[in-house]
Amino acid sequence: MAGAAFRPSGDFRTSYAADTTIFDDAFSRRFVIGLVIVLALVPIPTVFGWGFDILDRYWMNLFVSIGYLSIAALGLNILVGFTGQISIGHSAFFGFGAFASVFIHETTSIPVFFCIPLAGLMTAAVGLIFGVPAARIKGLYLAIATLAAQFILQDFFARADWFSGGTHGSVARPLEIFGYQFRSVHAYWWIVLAYVVVLFLAATNLMRSRDGRALIAVRDHYLSAEIMGVNLTKYRILSFGIASFYAGIGGALFAHHNLFVQVESFTIFFSILFLGMVIIGGLGSIMGTIFGTIFITMLPEATEAVTSFMRGGAIDRALNLGGGLNYLKEMAIGLAIILFLIFEPEGLAHRWRQIKAYWKLYPFSY
Amino acid sequence: MAEAPGPDGLGDNAKETASEPEIVLEADHVSLSFGGVHALADVSFQVRRRELFSIIGPNGAGKTSMVNCISGRYAPTEGRVLHKGRDITKLRPSARADLGIGRTFQNLALFGHMSVLDNIMVGRHHLLKNNFLTGPLYWIGGARKEELRHRREVEEIIDFLEIQHVRNAVAGTLPYGLRKRVELARAVALRPNLLLLDEPMAGMNLEEKEDMARYINDLNVEWGMTVIMIEHDMGVVMDVSDRVIVLDFGRKIAEGLPDEIMNHPQVKEAYLGVMDDDDEEGAAA
Numbered sequence: 001m002a003g004a005a006f007r008p009s010g011d012f013r014t015s016y017a018a019d020t021t022i023f024d025d026a027f028s029r030r031f032v033i034g035l036v037i038v039l040a041l042v043p044i045p046t047v048f049g050w051g052f053d054i055l056d057r058y059w060m061n062l063f064v065s066i067g068y069l070s071i072a073a074l075g076l077n078i079l080v081g082f083t084g085q086i087s088i089g090h091s092a093f094f095g096f097g098a099f100a101s102v103f104i105h106e107t108t109s110i111p112v113f114f115c116i117p118l119a120g121l122m123t124a125a126v127g128l129i130f131g132v133p134a135a136r137i138k139g140l141y142l143a144i145a146t147l148a149a150q151f152i153l154q155d156f157f158a159r160a161d162w163f164s165g166g167t168h169g170s171v172a173r174p175l176e177i178f179g180y181q182f183r184s185v186h187a188y189w190w191i192v193l194a195y196v197v198v199l200f201l202a203a204t205n206l207m208r209s210r211d212g213r214a215l216i217a218v219r220d221h222y223l224s225a226e227i228m229g230v231n232l233t234k235y236r237i238l239s240f241g242i243a244s245f246y247a248g249i250g251g252a253l254f255a256h257h258n259l260f261v262q263v264e265s266f267t268i269f270f271s272i273l274f275l276g277m278v279i280i281g282g283l284g285s286i287m288g289t290i291f292g293t294i295f296i297t298m299l300p301e302a303t304e305a306v307t308s309f310m311r312g313g314a315i316d317r318a319l320n321l322g323g324g325l326n327y328l329k330e331m332a333i334g335l336a337i338i339l340f341l342i343f344e345p346e347g348l349a350h351r352w353r354q355i356k357a358y359w360k361l362y363p364f365s366y
Numbered sequence: 367m368a369e370a371p372g373p374d375g376l377g378d379n380a381k382e383t384a385s386e387p388e389i390v391l392e393a394d395h396v397s398l399s400f401g402g403v404h405a406l407a408d409v410s411f412q413v414r415r416r417e418l419f420s421i422i423g424p425n426g427a428g429k430t431s432m433v434n435c436i437s438g439r440y441a442p443t444e445g446r447v448l449h450k451g452r453d454i455t456k457l458r459p460s461a462r463a464d465l466g467i468g469r470t471f472q473n474l475a476l477f478g479h480m481s482v483l484d485n486i487m488v489g490r491h492h493l494l495k496n497n498f499l500t501g502p503l504y505w506i507g508g509a510r511k512e513e514l515r516h517r518r519e520v521e522e523i524i525d526f527l528e529i530q531h532v533r534n535a536v537a538g539t540l541p542y543g544l545r546k547r548v549e550l551a552r553a554v555a556l557r558p559n560l561l562l563l564d565e566p567m568a569g570m571n572l573e574e575k576e577d578m579a580r581y582i583n584d585l586n587v588e589w590g591m592t593v594i595m596i597e598h599d600m601g602v603v604m605d606v607s608d609r610v611i612v613l614d615f616g617r618k619i620a621e622g623l624p625d626e627i628m629n630h631p632q633v634k635e636a637y638l639g640v641m642d643d644d645d646e647e648g649a650a651a
Binding site: 016017019020201202203205206208209210211212213214216217219220221223224225226227228229230231232238242284 | 437438439458459460461462463464468469471475476477478479480484487488489490491492494495496497498500501502503504509510513514517518521552556
């Protein structure tokens with residue numbers, strides 16, 4: 001999907017393999033690999049007890065939640081951005097993954113390490129079932145059908161005591177490998193980071209191979225996709241399966257981080273948040289999904305920082321900012337989505353490409 | 367490859383054609399109605415192997431409807447469509463790609479946000495084996511190798527249709543004539559034994575038409591594809607076609623060699639006498 005990106009002169013592609021790489025140039029590749037290594041190094045002093053933290057628990061909590069949320073958001077991006085469908089029930093699948101992982105562990109005592117991927121598969125199966133309407137309906141009608149998924153699953157969580165613990169919720173065990181418990185958020189970050197890297201690579205590879213292209217073809221022109229041999233029913237439903245798999249993994253990672261899963265977490269507002277991440281990050285952009293997740297996760301933090309900065313001032317007294325902080329956070333997200341839809345409908349990924357292009361040519365304008 | 371993409375590009379296809387039945391496609395009393403509108407009424411014809419077969423007729427005569435019945439967009443209300451003797455009347459459109467039926471559209475139908483290369487690679491869909499499980503693994507399990515092998519074949523098609531310079535461009539940004547060519551490339555990538563072309567030259571200038579006629583002729587003669595073409599440019603149709611049928615108000619009024627058609631009294635009356643030189647975008651339902 002890179003298209004006609006700028007490439008330094010003299011950078012020739014001499015094989016088809018070199019023309020199908022994930023990153024446009026060696027610099028981007030090194031940058032991303034370097035970033036992942038740095039992120040992996042961050043928790044070391046804390047975990048090994050060297051007496052200091054590079055980042056404290058507050059920041060690591062943010063990192064971890066950006067990690068599992070971005071995995072789930074990537075699933076939604078595959079569904080909405082790449083296949084051109086819509087789902088406003090994504091948080092229900094996220095929740096299903098969370099409950100499923102705990103459920104599998106409690107009933108079969110399979111180690112949590114394996115429960116997470118199993119929960120992903122289980123959620124994928126559920127997603128395939130709820131994806132069946134997508135074979136027949138599109139657009140607004142499909143949105144309503146996925147809304148049904150949201151409420152059916154939410155209701156299921158509340159009633160199915162055997163599965164989710166019902167209204168009491170369920171207690172999750174921390175992940176354990178060879179007796180080492182990933183109880184601290186610093187250690188858990190490694191698990192989340194590993195999942196992020198693997199699943200984002202998998203999605204990138206999917207999009208440069210047969211079935212990923214078929215998904216995009218279904219989005220861009222389903223009639224000619226069908227003539228080209230793409231089975232529309234299969235790929236529309238498959239897309240739901242893949243999206244739910246990612247949501248399930250994200251949810252399972254959330255469960256074993258939070259160590260407690262409750263029904264109230266997986267509301268329709270949460271589903272809208274996922275849509276916000278995907279829209280702000282950039283529909284149909286894998287990197288953009290991370291940007292969007294960071295944006296949506298940091299926005300409430302930023303709102304809080306701004307209100308506490310203004311505390312005691314005239315504006316605060318007039319509007320009671322501190323008292324209405326929770327509303328302010330939600331308003332900020334709504335406002336951000338609207339502003340992005342108007343001014344940058346292609347999301348942060350597009351802005352990022354423009355910034356890169358600008359610096360490639362700096363100081364010349366073209 | 368530098369090698370001219372002749373019949374080699376479709377090696378196994380050529381072998382296949384050797385033992386293939388003589389009649390590639392047969393329309394057997396095909397009728398198609400939308401409520402009270404009879405788009406096609408009792409149309410029968412046979413297309414022979416390696417033939418360049420043209421369907422002509424005035425606007426709304428049912429030409430595109432006929433092609434849609436062959437490619438599976440529409441199911442005939444009555445009658446049968448047979449591909450190499452096999453009844454495909456009820457077959458899913460996507461399954462017809464496996465049989466080697468490729469087509470282009472009258473109104474452009476490219477995947478607008480994909481690169482030209484990816485567009486053409488979609489044409490390889492039914493030939494590729496990697497899927498949503500092996501694709502994400504890419505390096506393990508042979509998906510990469512397979513993709514690259516098919517990329518090589520796709521490049522041959524790109525060479526043949528002379529679209530190397532737009533290979534990485536986003537399809538939706540290309541000018542009209544190039545898009546038509548990319549669409550042809552995508553259909554050819556499917557490795558069809560039967561190629562359906564719905565007005566491949568509509569809206570083109572003379573030079574582009576000449577190029578397109580050359581490509582179609584090469585595909586027909588050198589690559590050994592059977593071609594069914596809808597076209598309004600009489601000069602082109604009469605020059606390149608082996609046989610022509612004429613539809614008017616959903617009925618077949620004539621069939622024969624180009625010369626016979628030119629002198630057919632009913633055709634003159636129904637069509638050529640009131641011929642309209644403008645392109646007829648989206649008119650033929």
